Amino acid sequence: MNTTQYRAAIYLSSLIIFTGCAEKKQNPVAEKGYCISKELRKDLKLVKATTLPIEESITLTGEVESNSDKTVPFVSLVDGVVTETYFSLGDYVKKGQVLAQVKSTAINEMQDDTQTLQAQLAVAKRKLSSVEAMYKDDIASQKDLQEARSEVTILQSNISKTSKNRQLYSAGGSSMQIKAPADGYVISKTISKGMPVTAGGDQLFTISNLDKVWVMANVYATNMRHVYTDQPVVVKTLAYPDESFSGKINTISQVFNENERVLKAKIIMDNNGMKLRPGMSADIVLPVNAQNKTAIAIPAKALIFDNNQSYVVVYKKDCELEIRTVTEIASNSQYIYVEGNLKDGENVIASNGLLIYENLKNQLNNSTK
Structure with missing residues (x-):
């Protein structure tokens, strides 16, 4: 063998060795001695690398x-003082449920008005009976009879109106009951026992x-x-x-x-x-900014960053794992898009990846010594 042939043979041998090392570095495989432990296997999460349109x-x-x-704020309908509360912030309440009581002079006045009107009505009814009897005996006129009937009707209407107002205020005795205006959760509350309230004033609570x-x-x-x-x-x-x-x-x-x-x-x-x-x-x-191109998509948890380079661990079997080098090209809230030595459909590890990666790397380093 002459000098030129000898040099060519050495160069070819060096090239083969260098290429083999480069391929091993690009796609390192763990030695058969390394397997995922039972503890890690319990929480192992695998995801498939998938080719998807790039979306940022x-x-x-x-x-x-x-x-x-569907939100109802409540303000007091009367002036008064809160005597009791039966709910807390965050409670779920049903429509019509009693939430608080307010003692109010306005309620007392309604009650007094009702009693006065009822007494006047009793007098007016007696008067109507008397007028009707006199009308039959031709003592009272048609006008007298109509006036007596009108007075009874007006008093009955006033009593009905007062009664409806008391129902609106849920009045009982001298207190007003505050009832939930709708089903829902109490999302704000400023009412408390002993607090004075005013009609149409600040919101006492809100139900939504x-x-x-x-x-x-x-x-x-x-x-x-x-x-x-x-x-x-x-x-x-x-x-x-x-x-x-x-x-x-x-x-x-x-x-x-x-x-x-x-x-x-x-x-x-x-x-x-x-x-x-x-x-x-x-x-x-x-x-x-959806782009008109596709790339391999993996979740962020599957990506491992080490020494200014990104990697993934490809899973084939518990004792057959590979470290692959990838390059990030885009990302969004769900995926990181990568290019490199990773194929569509391959399983990558997305839990405890860094720990498995370190174990693999140590195994590979030991095998090269």
């Missing part, structure tokens, strides 16, 4: 509000049906072009970080809120399980 998203801030169409709630999203001017009616959204809350609630934008205000300088987008949400409470802050995720 933006996140708006917002707040959960009660449905104003929370089967449906409104999520009001803040739309800043920079996001206006991305937001539209009937747009699908995902609502997330701090109270339930692992859950999301799906909905769509129902309406968008046409004027900016003076204080916050935002447009308000209303999302009507079914409130199954009563997890969305008025006053709760929320993040509203909207899909935007």
Whole structure:
């Protein structure tokens, strides 16, 4: 073998060795000695890498509000003092349920008026009987009879009106009963025992049906072009970080809120399980900027970041795992889109991934020593 052939042989051997090492580095496989432990296997979560159209998203801030169409504020109908309360903030109440009692001079006056009118009616009825008897004997005139009957009718009408007012106020003795005006939850309460109240004054409590709630999203001017009616959204809350609630934008205000300088987008949400409470802050995720291309999509929990590089752990069997290098190209609230050595339909590990990755890496490092 001459010098040129010798050098060529060495170069070819080096190239084969380098290529083999490169392939091993790009797609490292754990030695047969490493398997997922029984403890890790119990909580192992696998997800399929799926080819999907790339969709990005933006996140708006917002707040959960009660449905104003099914919200009833209550103010006192009379001046008085609260003597008893029978409910607390957050309670569910039924329509007609007694919630409080208010002692009021107005109720006393109604009762006195009723007694006075009843006494006057008794006198008027006796007078009518007397006039009717005199009319039969031609002593009283037709006019006298009509006046006597009219007086009885007017008094009866006044008594009926007073009685209806007492029913409206749920009056009993000198107190008024405050009853729930509708079914629902007490979402605000300012009434307490011993507190003075005034007719038509401040709200004493508010009842709302929370089967449906409104999520009001803040739309800043920079996001206006991305937001539209009937747009699908995902609502997330701090109270339930692992859950999301799906909905769509129902309406968008046409004027900016003076204080916050935002447009308000209303999302009507079914409130199954009563997890969305008025006053709760929320993040509203909207899909935007849909691109006309596809990529492999995986959940964020499946991605592992190590030494300025992203990886996934591909699962084939408990004792057959691979570390794959990937590159992020886009993301939204549900997925991270990647490209690299990962195929559609392959299972990737989405729980305890970092721990399994470290075990794999240590196994691979030991096997190369």
